[in-house]
Amino acid sequence: MGFLTFRGGIDVPHGKEATEKLPIVDCPPPQRVFLSMRQHIGAPAQAVVKVGDEIKIGQLVGKAGGFVSANIHSSVSGIVKRISTKKIMGTDAVLVEIENDFQESLHEDVKARGNLDALEPGEIRKLLGESGIVGMGGAGFPIHVKLSPPENKPIDVLIINGAECEPYLTGDHRLMLENGKEIVQGTKLIMKSLGVSKAFIAIEANKPDAILAMKEHTKNEQDIEVVSLKTKYPQGAEKQLIFACTGRYVPSGGLPMDVGVVVNNTASTKAVADFILRGMPLVDRVCTVTGSGITSPMNVKIKNGTPLSHIVEVAKGVTPDFAKLILGGPMMGMAAPDMDMPSTKTTGGLLFLNSEDAYIPESEPCIKCGKCVDICPVFLEPIYIARYAEKGYFGKADELGALDCIECGSCSFICPSKRPLVHSIRMAKRKILESRKK
Amino acid sequence: MDKLIITSSPHVRSKTTISSIMADVLLALMPATALGIYYFGISSALLIATTIVSAVIFEAMVQKVRKKPVTVNDLSAVVTGLILALNLPPGIPLWIAVVGAAFAIIIVKQLFGGLGQNFMNPAMAARVFLVISYPKIMSVYFEPVTQAVSTATPLALIKAGQFSNLPPLMNAFIGKTSGSIGETSALALLVGGAYLIYRKVISWEIPVIYIGTTFLLTFLLGGMNFYGSLYSILSGGLLLGGIYMLTDYSSSPVTRQGKMIFAFGAGVLTTLIRLFGGYPEGVMFSILLMNVATPLIEHFSVPKIFGGAKK
Numbered sequence: 001m002g003f004l005t006f007r008g009g010i011d012v013p014h015g016k017e018a019t020e021k022l023p024i025v026d027c028p029p030p031q032r033v034f035l036s037m038r039q040h041i042g043a044p045a046q047a048v049v050k051v052g053d054e055i056k057i058g059q060l061v062g063k064a065g066g067f068v069s070a071n072i073h074s075s076v077s078g079i080v081k082r083i084s085t086k087k088i089m090g091t092d093a094v095l096v097e098i099e100n101d102f103q104e105s106l107h108e109d110v111k112a113r114g115n116l117d118a119l120e121p122g123e124i125r126k127l128l129g130e131s132g133i134v135g136m137g138g139a140g141f142p143i144h145v146k147l148s149p150p151e152n153k154p155i156d157v158l159i160i161n162g163a164e165c166e167p168y169l170t171g172d173h174r175l176m177l178e179n180g181k182e183i184v185q186g187t188k189l190i191m192k193s194l195g196v197s198k199a200f201i202a203i204e205a206n207k208p209d210a211i212l213a214m215k216e217h218t219k220n221e222q223d224i225e226v227v228s229l230k231t232k233y234p235q236g237a238e239k240q241l242i243f244a245c246t247g248r249y250v251p252s253g254g255l256p257m258d259v260g261v262v263v264n265n266t267a268s269t270k271a272v273a274d275f276i277l278r279g280m281p282l283v284d285r286v287c288t289v290t291g292s293g294i295t296s297p298m299n300v301k302i303k304n305g306t307p308l309s310h311i312v313e314v315a316k317g318v319t320p321d322f323a324k325l326i327l328g329g330p331m332m333g334m335a336a337p338d339m340d341m342p343s344t345k346t347t348g349g350l351l352f353l354n355s356e357d358a359y360i361p362e363s364e365p366c367i368k369c370g371k372c373v374d375i376c377p378v379f380l381e382p383i384y385i386a387r388y389a390e391k392g393y394f395g396k397a398d399e400l401g402a403l404d405c406i407e408c409g410s411c412s413f414i415c416p417s418k419r420p421l422v423h424s425i426r427m428a429k430r431k432i433l434e435s436r437k438k
Numbered sequence: 439m440d441k442l443i444i445t446s447s448p449h450v451r452s453k454t455t456i457s458s459i460m461a462d463v464l465l466a467l468m469p470a471t472a473l474g475i476y477y478f479g480i481s482s483a484l485l486i487a488t489t490i491v492s493a494v495i496f497e498a499m500v501q502k503v504r505k506k507p508v509t510v511n512d513l514s515a516v517v518t519g520l521i522l523a524l525n526l527p528p529g530i531p532l533w534i535a536v537v538g539a540a541f542a543i544i545i546v547k548q549l550f551g552g553l554g555q556n557f558m559n560p561a562m563a564a565r566v567f568l569v570i571s572y573p574k575i576m577s578v579y580f581e582p583v584t585q586a587v588s589t590a591t592p593l594a595l596i597k598a599g600q601f602s603n604l605p606p607l608m609n610a611f612i613g614k615t616s617g618s619i620g621e622t623s624a625l626a627l628l629v630g631g632a633y634l635i636y637r638k639v640i641s642w643e644i645p646v647i648y649i650g651t652t653f654l655l656t657f658l659l660g661g662m663n664f665y666g667s668l669y670s671i672l673s674g675g676l677l678l679g680g681i682y683m684l685t686d687y688s689s690s691p692v693t694r695q696g697k698m699i700f701a702f703g704a705g706v707l708t709t710l711i712r713l714f715g716g717y718p719e720g721v722m723f724s725i726l727l728m729n730v731a732t733p734l735i736e737h738f739s740v741p742k743i744f745g746g747a748k749k
Contacts, residue, residue, distance in 0.1 A: 240744075250744075252744070252745045254745065323443050324442055324443040330447075335444045336444075337442060360449070361451060364456055365554050367553055367554040368692060370691075371638075374694070377744070378743060381692065404743050409448030413448050413450060416455050416456050417455075417554075418451055418455070
């Protein structure tokens with residue numbers, strides 16, 4: 001078949017059946033939202049409101065704490081009740097707690113910033129710096145940073161990442177079906193801002209309806225090409241995606257801009273159009289709530305800062321044998337210790353597993369089958385990197401390219417001995433980076 | 439609500455396990471085993487059973503003595519026992535099979551750390567051990583069906599240049615020639631091999647390159663005899679060795695490039711031994727020699743990292 005792809009990778013059980021046909025529904029707004037000042041990579045935002053302030057939707061609540069940082073805007077209208085610090089997933093985060101008055105009143109800043117023809121590339125980039133938009137695929141990289149490559153790194157290709165290769169998640173899929181127009185608007189804005197004349201909208205072949213829909217939306221766009229990707233994990237990983245679309249290898253240790261490419265997620269692309277053309281900063285997102293541990297799986301649009309417990313209620317609660325909550329998908333998501341935390345700009349999935357699905361078999365001795373080497377999408381030897389890491393030989397792990405690992409988890413998945421390969425490699429990466437800092 | 443389970447990602451695992459892989463190998467060997475029993479009689483069934491049972495018992499014994507968890511449920515000892523049995527001439531005394539199983543499991547596998555740690559294929563090392571220790575017993579082969587003592591195996595005939603005395607090629611294909619219990623039927627071994635490749639238990643590189651190299655070199659160095667070359671890859675332990683033993687995980691390289699070098703090297707050695715060495719059969723020594731070379735091959739075949747310079 002003529003689908004674009006990369007070498008390596010695995011076939012994973014999709015688990016998307018439960019939600020891929022469900023339209024996006026609006027989550028009933030919660031009583032209170034808790035806006036974390038840490039919803040992105042880089043410096044945390046600084047809260048610019050104080051207790052008692054009256055707040056409206058779209059109002060700036062946290063100001064970017066540096067260039068690599070992002071603004072935080074309110075997702076509800078109401079009153080600031082409390083500003084506190086809480087440890088979430090091991091990191092201290094400042095939370096601005098706003099009591100919802102359910103008036104849904106918009107802040108005066110929420111107004112169109114211009115249109116594609118009127119805005120200069122530099123203006124688009126500058127405006128996006130205020131938008132609070134970050135990579136919504138999971139990493140949370142601020143968009144304006146991505147759109148500001150140094151002058152010696154000319155960009156000629158934009159890739160909109162609609163692969164959604166992570167099992168269970170269907171938010172991007174639904175977004176392409178329901179908001180394809182906005183995604184194309186966002187694509188054109190980003191293209192103009194980067195000055196590129198070629199964009200790919202890349203979608204895994206297991207979403208034929210989304211491919212069809214996006215092709216329809218782009219039929220008059222000469223410069224935007226919708227491409228089908230082979231359904232294979234991790235097809236949406238940045239470097240693998242770039243290779244599939246352009247045949248370019250992002251150099252080891254390098255960034256997409258080193259090969260003239262910027263990759264942007266579909267949801268963040270829609271957010272660009274929402275902000276520039278309609279003035280709404282990033283205050284909500286689509287989240288797939290799914291898995292065997294939740295009563296009513298759904299694709300739901302949630303306001304940033306919604307307590308996870310509220311989302312669970314909307315999904316009619318967890319099942320009696322619910323045992324594990326994963327933030328994100330099952331391959332790269334993180335297991336949460338409890339539901340006592342708010343959603344963020346990167347909460348693309350909440351995967352609830354019952355005890356049967358949460359079961360991870362005991363690891364057995366490595367039989368050296370080499371499957372991890374066969375499937376590593378970065379062409380590493382996970383078997384030996386993990387082996388060195390487990391013995392504490394981090395220098396050896398470094399020599400074998402541990403730092404190039406993208407932590408996709410394919411090696412741990414495929415291992416017949418159920419060894420925690422990516423976990424060991426992650427540990428090695430941390431140790432290597434620590435020792436380099438010294 | 440009970441405490442939520444916390445583990446590091448990924449949170450799903452494939453269904454493949456060590457025992458499912460071993461079960462696939464056993465399944466793949468069933469046609470060859472069945473044909474072996476059919477051609478060489480019920481006594482060979484007894485021999486196979488003895489080898490398997492003693493391999494499993496030795497594995498459990500060593501693990502008990504070393505106070506390690508007993509892992510015979512992973513079926514790897516069953517696989518070793520079966521492959522060893524298929525490598526034995528039919529009709530040898532049962533105690534030989536027990537000695538072979540002991541050598542394979544205790545010395546080659548467990549003393550080097552157990553599953554995944556052996557640097558040689560245990561069954562092949564055991565066969566070599568038996569051939570060297572009991573050369574007379576190990577060199578008596580029977581004719582299929584009639585069970586008469588055979589004068590010479592096809593390989594011995596090829597080596598002697600007596601092509602006209604060879605049984606029809608079709609016999610080698612279906613297994614109706616003299617040889618070890620499980621090595622004679624090319625058809626059965628190929629069917630099993632195709633199954634293993636389909637199930638991704640083994641990759642195609644090792645068997646295809648090994649068999650291809652042997653065929654080509656035998657053709658080029660053995661007098662450009664197409665019939666003889668074809669006959670020679672269907673004979674002896676070449677298919678059994680190339681598909682089921684050379685692909686042994688722990689004694690072969692993990693990288694694709696490494697597998698290619700490894701299989702090519704084994705093909706060269708097999709041909710050289712068969713054509714110019716003292717033994718008619720070169721499969722076993724070539725496998726063991728390449729097993730020993732595996733760490734070296736792996737050292738020189740570290741794959742080039744995505745977007746990286748070759749290390």
